[in-house]
Amino acid sequence: MISVECIVIGAGLILIPGAPLVRIAVLSQVANGILLPLVLVFILLLVNRRDLMGDQVNSRAFNWVAWTSTIAMIVLTIILVYTAIAHPESTGLSSGT
Numbered sequence: 001m002i003s004v005e006c007i008v009i010g011a012g013l014i015l016i017p018g019a020p021l022v023r024i025a026v027l028s029q030v031a032n033g034i035l036l037p038l039v040l041v042f043i044l045l046l047v048n049r050r051d052l053m054g055d056q057v058n059s060r061a062f063n064w065v066a067w068t069s070t071i072a073m074i075v076l077t078i079i080l081v082y083t084a085i086a087h088p089e090s091t092g093l094s095s096g097t
Contacts, residue, residue, distance in 0.1 A: 034081065037074045044070060 013024060044066055050057050058066065083090060 030080075034077055037070060037077050040066075040070045040073060 013019060014021065044058075044063075047053055047058055048063065
């Protein structure tokens with residue numbers, strides 16, 4: 001039921017006259033990128049549980065690649081958030097532009 005509410009809220013935002021549609025689209029993708037590392041961590045924890053995955057759990061090599069990629073995403077997200085806070089003019093989304 002929550003997904004229907006999210007769709008209605010999203011549609012309502014887009015239908016506001018004069019709404020900055022490009023800014024809304026960009027900010028929604030930024031939010032997706034910031035939440036991605038959290039999702040990746042939970043997915044990796046789940047796919048490594050033998051009681052859930054049986055014999056389909058990740059191999060040691062795949063875990064190394066997956067966790068390295070996840071850590072890289074976390075570092076990049078931290079850099080993104082720091083840059084957006086410390087230098088908002090560099091994002092192109094500051095209210096002063």
